[in-house]
Amino acid sequence: MHRSAKVLALCLMLGVTALLGACNTVSGAGEDVSAAGRAVTNSAERLRP
Structure with missing residues (x-):
């Protein structure tokens, strides 16, 4: 595998x-x-009259 392909695969992962x-x-x-x-x-329901 070429170096650029390895770098691309690593970036994708x-x-x-x-x-x-x-x-x-x-x-x-x-x-x-x-x-x-x-x-x-x-809280609102507890404070409701």
């Missing part, structure tokens, strides 16, 4: 790894936002 990590990060952020929304809703 690193890119895929970064994208997969980003998916987990976005998913975790969505769960955090959802939990915050539930907390606000619960």
Whole structure:
């Protein structure tokens, strides 16, 4: 395999790894936002007269 092909393959693998990590990060952020929304809703319902 030529040197440029090896470098390209390495870059592609690193890119895929970064994208997969980003998916987990976005998913975790969505769960955090959802939990915050539930907390606000619960607080508002407790304060309702």
